[in-house]
Amino acid sequence: IHDRHGNSFPFKGLYQDRKSVIVFVRNFLCYSCKEYVDDLSKVPREALEVAGIRLVVIGQSSYHHIEPFCMLTGYPY
Structure with missing residues (x-):
């Protein structure tokens, strides 16, 4: 798994130390996925x-697409 900065770590690192809601999206260009994450971004931190x-969102794409996707959806996490 890579974060928005390109740092890699094992998948279990997402849930090992605390409860996590992990959402898988098809890709960062999917309109339905964008709308879903847009709704998730409204959950108060x-x-x-x-x-x-x-709250974690995972997509099937290069980490270079994460930051633009976050800006597009307003996803702050």
């Missing part, structure tokens, strides 16, 4: 922190 949950 404070609500996730209080619940101890990490």
Whole structure:
């Protein structure tokens, strides 16, 4: 798995230390996926922190596409 900066780490690193909601999207160009993540971006960060949950979106593409996708959807996590 790569983060938006290109750093790689094992998949289990996403859920090993805290509860995580992991969402898989088809790709970062999929309109339905964009709309879904756009809705997820509206979940207040404070609500996730209080619940101890990490929200993660994984797509099948190069990490170079993550930052533009986040800007497009407003996904801050």
